Amino acid sequence: MRASIGRWFDGFGVGASALCLIHCLALPLLIAALPAVANRFDPGEGFHLGVLLFAIPTSAFALMEGWRRHRGLAPLFVGATGLMLLAAGLAFENWVAVETGVTVAGSLLLAGAHVVNWRRRVTTRTCQA
Numbered sequence: 001m002r003a004s005i006g007r008w009f010d011g012f013g014v015g016a017s018a019l020c021l022i023h024c025l026a027l028p029l030l031i032a033a034l035p036a037v038a039n040r041f042d043p044g045e046g047f048h049l050g051v052l053l054f055a056i057p058t059s060a061f062a063l064m065e066g067w068r069r070h071r072g073l074a075p076l077f078v079g080a081t082g083l084m085l086l087a088a089g090l091a092f093e094n095w096v097a098v099e100t101g102v103t104v105a106g107s108l109l110l111a112g113a114h115v116v117n118w119r120r121r122v123t124t125r126t127c128q129a
Contacts, residue, residue: 086106
């Protein structure tokens, strides 16, 4: 039961990271292209903090459950690095290009960690069956 919940969290983590990438890359272009929207819609840094506060426990749970199953440290360390970069992105709110670069790098690392974690779970499960 716990393993299936961990797999679900990994899948959720990959999806959330993909949505983060879309948000980081597409939303600024959309807002720049639509000045009327830019004046009315600004998710602000509170949005980024909220997403980070949601990503930390869900990713930690999924990556720790994967480690318990397959004992691979790489997804755990890569995921932690991704989360740290996402947190570091908040520190660069005044430098949009740096903030976007750091956040995108963190999101890609976190998504990659979830994919590797998910694959190792499946491989471990198949080998044990």
